[in-house]
Amino acid sequence: MKSADHPKEGPSLAVELGALKLRNPVIAASGTFGYGEEYASLIPLRSLGGIVTKGLSLEPRRGNPPPRLAETPSGMLNAIGLENVGLEKFILEKWPFLRKASCPVIVNIFGNTIEEYAELARRLADVEGIAGLEVNISCPNLKAGGAIFASEPRTVHKVVAKIRRATSSFLMVKLSPNVSDISEIAQAAEAGGADAVSLINTLIGMAIDLKKRTPLLGNITGGLSGPAIKPVGLRMVWQVAQTVHIPIVGMGGIVTAEDALEYLIAGATAVQVGSAHFIDPRAGLKIIDGIQRYLQANNFPDVASLVGSLKIKKDTGQPT
Amino acid sequence: MKTKIKEAKAQIIRHQRIGADSFRLRLRCPEIARLAQPGQFIMLRISEQSDPFLRRPFSFSRVFPPGEKKKMTEEDGILEICYKVVGRGTSLMTRLKEGQQIHILGPLGNGFWAAEGRKQAILIGGGIGIAPLIPWAEKLRRGLGRNRASRNLNEQSAVIVIIGGESREKILGVKEFQKLDMEPLISTEDGSLGIPGMATDLLERELMTRGHASIALYACGPMPMLAKVAQIADQFDLPCQVLLEARMACGMGACLGCAVKVREEDSLKISQPPADAAEEKILFTSAFAGDAIGASSESFVPDVSQPPAFRYARACKEGPVFESREIIWE
Numbered sequence: 001m002k003s004a005d006h007p008k009e010g011p012s013l014a015v016e017l018g019a020l021k022l023r024n025p026v027i028a029a030s031g032t033f034g035y036g037e038e039y040a041s042l043i044p045l046r047s048l049g050g051i052v053t054k055g056l057s058l059e060p061r062r063g064n065p066p067p068r069l070a071e072t073p074s075g076m077l078n079a080i081g082l083e084n085v086g087l088e089k090f091i092l093e094k095w096p097f098l099r100k101a102s103c104p105v106i107v108n109i110f111g112n113t114i115e116e117y118a119e120l121a122r123r124l125a126d127v128e129g130i131a132g133l134e135v136n137i138s139c140p141n142l143k144a145g146g147a148i149f150a151s152e153p154r155t156v157h158k159v160v161a162k163i164r165r166a167t168s169s170f171l172m173v174k175l176s177p178n179v180s181d182i183s184e185i186a187q188a189a190e191a192g193g194a195d196a197v198s199l200i201n202t203l204i205g206m207a208i209d210l211k212k213r214t215p216l217l218g219n220i221t222g223g224l225s226g227p228a229i230k231p232v233g234l235r236m237v238w239q240v241a242q243t244v245h246i247p248i249v250g251m252g253g254i255v256t257a258e259d260a261l262e263y264l265i266a267g268a269t270a271v272q273v274g275s276a277h278f279i280d281p282r283a284g285l286k287i288i289d290g291i292q293r294y295l296q297a298n299n300f301p302d303v304a305s306l307v308g309s310l311k312i313k314k315d316t317g318q319p320t
Numbered sequence: 321m322k323t324k325i326k327e328a329k330a331q332i333i334r335h336q337r338i339g340a341d342s343f344r345l346r347l348r349c350p351e352i353a354r355l356a357q358p359g360q361f362i363m364l365r366i367s368e369q370s371d372p373f374l375r376r377p378f379s380f381s382r383v384f385p386p387g388e389k390k391k392m393t394e395e396d397g398i399l400e401i402c403y404k405v406v407g408r409g410t411s412l413m414t415r416l417k418e419g420q421q422i423h424i425l426g427p428l429g430n431g432f433w434a435a436e437g438r439k440q441a442i443l444i445g446g447g448i449g450i451a452p453l454i455p456w457a458e459k460l461r462r463g464l465g466r467n468r469a470s471r472n473l474n475e476q477s478a479v480i481v482i483i484g485g486e487s488r489e490k491i492l493g494v495k496e497f498q499k500l501d502m503e504p505l506i507s508t509e510d511g512s513l514g515i516p517g518m519a520t521d522l523l524e525r526e527l528m529t530r531g532h533a534s535i536a537l538y539a540c541g542p543m544p545m546l547a548k549v550a551q552i553a554d555q556f557d558l559p560c561q562v563l564l565e566a567r568m569a570c571g572m573g574a575c576l577g578c579a580v581k582v583r584e585e586d587s588l589k590i591s592q593p594p595a596d597a598a599e600e601k602i603l604f605t606s607a608f609a610g611d612a613i614g615a616s617s618e619s620f621v622p623d624v625s626q627p628p629a630f631r632y633a634r635a636c637k638e639g640p641v642f643e644s645r646e647i648i649w650e
Contacts, residue, residue, distance in 0.1 A: 034574035041325055042572075054576075063632055069567045069577040071409070074371040076569060080576045083632065227370040255370060278569040279365060279375055281327055281425070 011295035012302040013288065015049070015270050017247045018195040020132055020170040022049040022104060022270060025303055026260065026288050029251055029274035030055055030108035030134060030174070031080065035094040036101050042281040047288065049270060050104040053094070055136050057109070058116055060086030070207045070216035075226025075253070076275060077205055079219035082110060082139065087120060091127055104131035106172065112142040114159045121166040132170025135163060135194075138178070138201045150176035150201075153188035160192025172249065175199040175240075177229075182236050183243040190244045198249035198272060199240060200233045225275045227253045234266050241267025241308055255283060257290020264291075267308040325428060325572065326351045329421045333398065340489040341405045342448055343414060345378075350386045350397030352426050358383065358456035359431030359563055359641040362401065363571035365423040366416075372409045375425065377568045378402075379452035379540075379640070382496075402451035402492065428571045429640045432456045434463055435536035435559040444482040444523055444549060446541025450493040452563055453540055457481060458500055480526065481505065484519020484545070488512040520548040532556050539563070539644075550644035560644040566635035573637035580639060581648040584629035 013024035028039075030052040036045055045051065063083025070077045085094065090107075098105045107130055111117040117135065124130055137150040137159060149155050160173055173189040175182055177200040186197050202223025207216040215221075233252020241248055250268030254260050255276040263271045276283035291303060300306050330349035338344045352362065363375035378401035386397040405411050416422065435441075441460050443453040461479050481504035485491045491513055497504045506514025507522045515522055519541070527535070537560040539549040546562045553560030566578035630648050633639065 032570075032575060034572075038570075038572045038574040042327055062630075063576060063579060065581070066579040066632070067567050068579050069374075069569055069575075071372060071374050071567075075373055078569070078575070078577060080579075083576050083579075226373050275373070275569070278575060279373065280423075281572075 010292055011300055013292060013295075015303060017172070017249065017269060018170060020104065020195070024049040024288050025264065025270035025291070026284050027052060027106070027249065027270055027272045028277060028284055029272035030136070032274040032277050035090075035098060036105070037094075037097050039277070039281055040097075040101075043285055046102040048103050048284050049288075050106055050131065051098070051101065052106045052108050052134050052272065053090075053098065054084055055082050055108045055110050056084050056087060056090055056120065057082065057111060058087050058120055060084065060089065065218040067216065067218050068222075070222065072205070072207055072224065072226075073228060075224055075228035077207055077217060077222035077224055078202070079217045079222035081219060087123060095127060099129045105129070106132045106134050106170070108134040108136055108174070110136040110139045112139070114141075114143075114162050117159055118162045118166040121163045121169070125167040125169055130169065132172060132195070133163070133167065134172045134174050134198060135160065136174050136201070138174070138176040148176065148178070150185060151179050153184045156185050156188040157192040160189050160194050164193030170195050172196040172198050174201055176201045177232060177236055177252075178204050183239050186240040186244045190246050194246060196247045196249055196269075197240065197244065198251060200229070200236050200252045203229055203232060225253070227255055227259075229253045230259060234262055237263055237268050238266040238310065254287070255279075257287045257294065260287045260291060261294055261306070264303065264306050265308070265310050267310070269304075269307050324355055325425065326355070327423070327425050328352055330399070330424045332416055332418050332420045332422065335416055335418050338402065339492050342402060342492060343405070344381065344400060344402045345416065347399045347401070347422075347424070348397055349399055349424060352424065353383055353385050353397045353399050356380050356383045356385070356399060356427040357431035358459055359452055360427040360429050361571070361640060362399070362424045362426030363428065363568070364401070366409050366412050372412065374409075374569055375571065376409050376413075377428070377571055377636070377640075379563060380427075381451035381454050383455050402448055404448040425571060429636055430638070432538055432561055432563070432641050434460065435561070437534070438536035438559065439534045440478060440480070441536050441538060442480045442482065442523065442526065444484070444519055444537065444539045444541070445493065446484045446519055446545040447486075447490050448492060449539075449541030449545075449563070450483050451540075453481070453538060454493055454496045454500075456538060457497065457502060461500065461502075482507070482519050482522050482526070484508070484522070484541070486510060518545070518548075520545060520552060523549065524552055527552070527556050532558060537561070537644075546644070547649040550647065550649055553644050561641050562644045562647065563641050564635050564639055564647075566640070568636050571636045573634050576632075576634060578635040579632035580635045580642070581630050581650065582633045582642070582646045583648060584631055
């Protein structure tokens, strides 16, 4: 059996997200992989294409009251509330381990104001070894009455441009699916100077306890992830692929290599694996193996030639 | 504490109904049985399909590590878990067949630990919550037996077990404790078995009648019961460990889903340090005499007039066993 530890034989799995080179297109998604160390005893982190760390803010955040999780059909809701250790502790306590992970580590950041985003980007630019930033724009803008950054193209442009000026690092913007036109948002991120976009973040949902007639989540609503959202993610990646020129990192419900391959064919250069790691810590590694086997079986010289290879007949594929 | 975690396949050796809505799974999994400690748990994958999506956490109800000798006995490398049917996942679990292989991840979390300097233990379990206390009783007894100076002490007095439940059918684990030569005290809310009332009433009665100077409490069960046990522990000034149940996704500390509201570490020793020069003095006291003086010094009594400083702990990583006074009971 082929192992993800030896990606050299057979078709090349290497991909490029602008200037960022990955040895394979499978990245562990933010919020599902902790700070890497949680999984390090179970899988060789170096086999992954990359890791995106738990969302980081300037100050530590306590997160939401429990319950924070609810299982839903083929998926789950979470309302963690962006709990994290804060920038200072991240650099002191989490980064030394991650730095030695020997796979690219992308730091996911979020702020309450545009200035906070820029400040995080600036301070992380001084930390050696960080492969890039992923910007979570699915949080409320406190200075704009709490409207979500991600939902307004002009705000997205503004925040991305501000971060772009603060850092020369690889910059990826994570898009929310909870918007009326995700292509517009993706274009705004591109125009603002993003090197890549990643999508989709979770879909906002809720679930109710019928016995108690209470919400299942302490926060009432939460983000839906898991296989249930894959068709939505796939559709959005395909849409965005028609409108931007920067690489796309696709995610949403990827559990198997087949799921990942669909995203690549729809136009994603790489993928992120999230909730699947909760049910199988080896999910990412299995997906890497499966992609390799698919490329081999279908005579693709490399994974890049599969990206965006969706065949559409002329008279179909229009929005319905 | 760094523990080794294994992702392994386990074979179902036995799957038995043990109560009205409760079942026991006996699994062969030497890799995990070798490492497993009472109070720790596994994440069990119910289905290879994507629905139900998440694994489920279950504490060990018995652990038989592989023997050190070459020959394997039938019980070597065996784990047991007990579960109660409460939802879709656990009702699907009832369909698991003997001989079938399932994926488990473990051992996870921190188990029980022997409370320092306590010669007697009271274990109190409500309903299915009694299960993880069985291997702990076994281990405690062995440990206490070894450490005891006098051989004349009645062994039975070292570990007292209290089991509570709504009714006779909800009382689990009696035979298991009897096999360990322990006769559990039983209470049922409807009086159909043992003493009528709550398990916590029985606990209070035991503490009143017995001297309680050297007792430690270990509890698992529904949250209201645990909150009451914690309150009793405070009242009698006893160390108390509680095993908490929480919804979990990863079980390894990555998802931050299984949050438990706990006191900020500092507030355990000093609930509200005064903002003047006295602060330094109290910090000094706590650092050098805190452990020795403990609750006998007034400055260490938590200030209940103000809400304590809190944070969210991960039940899977920092627990699932907590000291009861760490928890903020709501």
